[in-house]
Amino acid sequence: MKRSAISAVVAIFIIAIASAAFADSGGRLYGKLTTADGDVYEGLIRWDKNEASWCDILNGNKDIRRSRQTGHRHERVRVFGITIGERWNWESDDNVQSGICFGHIKTIEPLRSDAVRLTLKSGELVRLEGGSTDIGDEIRGIVIEDAKEGEIEFDWDEIESVELFQGPADLKSEFGERLYGTMTTRHGDEYTGWVSWDADELFTNDVLDGEYKDHTRKVAFAKIKAIERRNSSGATLTLTNGEKIVLRETNDVDDSNRGVAVYDPAIGQITADWYEFEKLEFKAPPASIAYNRFDGGKRLQGTAYADDGTKYTGEIRWDDDEEFTWEILDGEYRDLAFDIELGNIKEIKPVGFHSATVTLWDGRSFKLRDSNDVDDDNNGIFVKTNGGKEIEIEWGELDRVEFAR
Numbered sequence: 121m122k123r124s125a126i127s128a129v130v131a132i133f134i135i136a137i138a139s140a141a142f143a144d145s146g147g148r149l150y151g152k153l154t155t156a157d158g159d160v161y162e163g164l165i166r167w168d169k170n171e172a173s174w175c176d177i178l179n180g181n182k183d184i185r186r187s188r189q190t191g192h193r194h195e196r197v198r199v200f201g202i203t204i205g206e207r208w209n210w211e212s213d214d215n216v217q218s219g220i221c222f223g224h225i226k227t228i229e230p231l232r233s234d235a236v237r238l239t240l241k242s243g244e245l246v247r248l249e250g251g252s253t254d255i256g257d258e259i260r261g262i263v264i265e266d267a268k269e270g271e272i273e274f275d276w277d278e279i280e281s282v283e284l285f286q287g288p289a290d291l292k293s294e295f296g297e298r299l300y301g302t303m304t305t306r307h308g309d310e311y312t313g314w315v316s317w318d319a320d321e322l323f324t325n326d327v328l329d330g331e332y333k334d335h336t337r338k339v340a341f342a343k344i345k346a347i348e349r350r351n352s353s354g355a356t357l358t359l360t361n362g363e364k365i366v367l368r369e370t371n372d373v374d375d376s377n378r379g380v381a382v383y384d385p386a387i388g389q390i391t392a393d394w395y396e397f398e399k400l401e402f403k404a405p406p407a408s409i410a411y412n413r414f415d416g417g418k419r420l421q422g423t424a425y426a427d428d429g430t431k432y433t434g435e436i437r438w439d440d441d442e443e444f445t446w447e448i449l450d451g452e453y454r455d456l457a458f459d460i461e462l463g464n465i466k467e468i469k470p471v472g473f474h475s476a477t478v479t480l481w482d483g484r485s486f487k488l489r490d491s492n493d494v495d496d497d498n499n500g501i502f503v504k505t506n507g508g509k510e511i512e513i514e515w516g517e518l519d520r521v522e523f524a525r
Contacts, residue, residue, distance in 0.1 A: 144289050144405075144407065144408045145164065145287065145288070145289055145290065145291040145292075145408070146286070146287070146288075146289035146407075146410050147173050147174055147175070147298065147408025147410060148165075148172060148173055148174075148287065148291070148298065149164065149165040149171070149172050149173060149174065149176070149222055149284065150163065150164055150284070150285065150286065150291075150411075151165055151264075151282050151283050151284040151285055151287075152283045152285075153165070153262070153264050153279060153281075154282075154283075155278055155279060156277070156279065156280050157278075158280075161264050161266040161269060161272060162266060163264045163265040163266045163267055163287075163291075164264070164287065164291060165262065165263065165264050165265075165282070166261075166262070166263040166264075166295065166322075167222070167254065167259075167262055168254050168259050168260050168262070169261065169319075169322075170316045170319045170320055170321075170322060171254065172295070172298065172322050172323070173298055173383075173408075173409065174221065174222050174223030174409055174410065174413070174414060175221055175223060175314060175385060175409045176221065176222055176314075177219045177220065177221055177389055177459060178220055178221075178222055178225070178238075178254050178255075179217075179218075179219045179254050180218055180219070180236065180248030180249060180251040180252055180254060181215035181218060181248060181249050181250055181251035182216055182218035182246070182247070182248055182249075182441070183215055183247060183249060184215070184216055184440075184441050215249060215251070216441045217251060218248060218441075218447065218448065219447075219448045219459060220238070220246070220417075220446050220448070221414060221446065222284065223409070223411055223413060224240050224241060224414045224416050224417055225238050225239070225240060226239045226240060226284060226416070227239040227281055227282065227283050227284065228281065228284070229280070229281045229282075230276055230279050230280075230281075233256050233276070234249055234250040235248070235249045235250070235255070235256070236249075236255050236256075240416040240446070241415060241416025241417075242415070242416030242418065243416075244416070244417070244444070255276075256276055257275075257276050257277070259275075259276050261273045261274070262275075262279065262282075265291075265293060265294060271294055284411070285411065286410060286411040286412065289408070295322070295324075295325050295326065296323040296325035296341075297324045298314055298323060298405070298408075299315040299321070299322055299323060299324065299326075299341060300312075300313070300314055300315060300403060300404070300405035301315050301382075301400050301401050301402040301403050302400070302401050303315075303380060303382045303390075303392065303397065303398075303399070303400050304398045304399040304400075304401075305392055305396055305454065305456060306395065306396050306397070306398050306455075307396075308398075309454065309456075311384055311387075311390045312384065313382040313383045313384040313385070313390075314382070314383040314405070314409075315381070315382055315383075315400065316379075316380075316381040316383075317341075317372070317380060317400075318371060318372055318377050318378050318379070319378040319381070320378070321341060321372075323341065324340065324342035325340055325341070325342060326340070326341050327339065327340055327341070328340075328341060328344065328357070328367070328372045328373070329367070329370055329372055330355070330368055330369060330370045330372055330373040331367065331368045331369040331370065332365060332366070332367055332368075337365070337367060339357060339365075339367075341402070342360075343359050343360055343361075344357055344358070344359060344360070344402060345358045345359060345360050345401070346358040346399060346401045346402065347399065347400045348398065348399040349394065349398055349399070350366060352394070353368050353369060353373075353374045353375070354366055354367060354368035354369070354373055354374060355367055355368075355372075355373040355374075374394065375393075375394040375395065377393070377394045377397075379391045379392065379393055379457075380392050385413075386464060386480060386481070386482045386484075387458070387460055387464060387484070388448065388458065388460040388461045388464060389458075389459040390457070390459075391456065391457040391459075392456050392457075393455075395455075396456055414446075416446070417444040417446030417463070419435050419443060419444060419445075420435065420437070420438065420442070420443055420462060421434070421436065421523065421524040422436050422522050422523040422524050423521070423522050423524075424436065424501055424503050424511075424513055424518065424520075424521045425518075425519040425521070425522075426513055426517050426518065426519060427518065427519045432503040432505055432513075433503070433505065434503045434504045434505040434506055435503070436501065436502070436503060436523070437501070437502040437504075438468075438493070438521075439492060439493050439499050439500070439501075440499035440500045441499070442462060442493075445461070445462050445463030446461065446462075446463065447461075447462050448460065448461060448462070449461075449462055449465065449478065449488075449493045449494070450491050450493055451475075451476075451486075451488025451489060451490060451491040451494040452488060452489055452490040452491070453486040453487060453488050453489075458488060460478065462523075464480050464481060464482075465478055465480060465481070465523055466479050466480060466481045466522070466523060467479040467520055467521065467522050467523065468494070468521050468523075469519070469520040469521075470494075470515060470519075473515070473516070474489055475487055475488060475494060475495060476488055476489075476494040476495070478494070496515045498515045500512045500513065500514055500515075501513045501515075501518055501521060
C-alpha cells in the first residue's frame with residue numbers, strides 16, 4: 121500500500137475513534153420528568169441552558185437551620201490550647217451558598233417559586249432556595265428530549281418532579297455533543313475538562329456570534345477549533361477548516377462574557393472571567409462521566425490538627441456548614457474561581473489569615489483565597505469525635521485538616 125493511502129486510512133481511523141468518543145451520551149443528564157398535570161416524559165435533559173451532564177453543578181442556597189439544629193454545645197479550642205468551655209450557638213446566617221453535582225441527585229422536586237427538595241442517592245434530603253437561575257421562576261428553561269414527543273421546554277411551575285437515572289450511551293441529541301477542551305489562562309495555567317461558554321453554550325450545535333467586519337456572523341461550536349481572547353471587545357476564532365476570523369461586540373466574545381468554565385473531575389469547576397481567560401482549544405473527550413461515578417456523598421471524616429499539636433479525629437464540619445463529600449469548597453486561585461468538591465480534597469492548611477493551601481487526592485495543590493471557606497471569616501472547623509464530643513477549632517488556631525477517604 122502506498123504511503124498516501126496508508127495516511128488516508130490512518131486519518132479515517134483517527135476520525136472514527138474521535139467521533140465514537142464524542143458521540144457518547146452516557147455522561148448526559150437523563151431522566152423522567154413528571155408535570156404538574158401528571159404527564160410523564162423521558163429523555164436527555166438540559167437544565168437552565170448551562171447544565172446538561174452529571175458533572176454539572178446545581179447551585180442554590182442551603183438553609184443551615186434545616187440542615188442541623190441550632191443550640192449545639194461546643195467545646196472551643198483557643199490559643200495555646202486553652203478552652204473556654206461550652207457555649208450555645210444560637211446565632212447563624214439563615215442561608216449559605218451551596219451546590220451539588222447532578223450525578224449525586226436521585227430526584228428533584230420544586231417546592232415553590234424559589235425552592236427545591238433534592239433526594240440524593242444516599243437517601244439524604246437537601247433543600248435549596250434560590251441563589252441562582254438553576255432554581256425557581258428565573259430558570260432559563262428545562263428542556264427534555266423525549267423519544268416520542270421530541271424536544272419540549274418547561275417552566276419551573278410546570279414541573280412536579282424529575283427522577284434522574286443513567287440513560288443509554290448511544291442517544292443522539294438535537295444539541296449535538298458536549299464541548300470538551302483545554303483552557304489556558306492569562307498566567308499560562310492549563311485546565312482540561314467539560315466546557316461551559318458564557319454560562320450559556322455547552323454543545324457543538326450551540327452558536328457563538330459576534331460582529332464580523334460590517335455584519336453579524338454566527339458560528340456553530342462544531343466548526344470551531346480554538347477561541348483566543350484578542351482584547352476587551354473581541355476574540356480570534358480558529359475554525360476547523362483552518363480559517364481565522366475576529367469577532368467583536370457581543371457577550372460571547374467581549375468582556376461582558378459571563379465566564380468560561382471547565383469541569384475537571386479531579387478538581388471540580390474552574391471558571392475564568394474574560395480578562396483571565398487566554399485561549400480554549402476544543403478536542404474529543406475521553407469516556408464520559410457516568411451517573412454511577414457519583415455516590416450521593418457521605419459524611420466528611422478526617423483529623424484536625426490545632427496549632428498547639430493537639431489533634432481530633434472524627435466527623436468534620438467545615439466552616440460550620442459543609443459536612444458531606446458532595447459539598448463545595450470555593451475560593452480564588454490566580455483570579456480564577458474554583459468550586460472544588462470536598463470529596464476531592466486530601467488536606468486543607470491555612471496560610472495566615474487570608475488564604476489556605478488545598479491539596480487534592482491527585483497531588484495538585486492550590487493556594488485559595490477570597491472566600492470564608494479559606495480565610496479567617498471561616499465560621500469554624502468542627503470535629504465530632506468517636507467519643508461523641510464536638511470540638512470547635514477557630515481559623516487562627518488551626519494547623520491543618522487531613523481528610524479520610
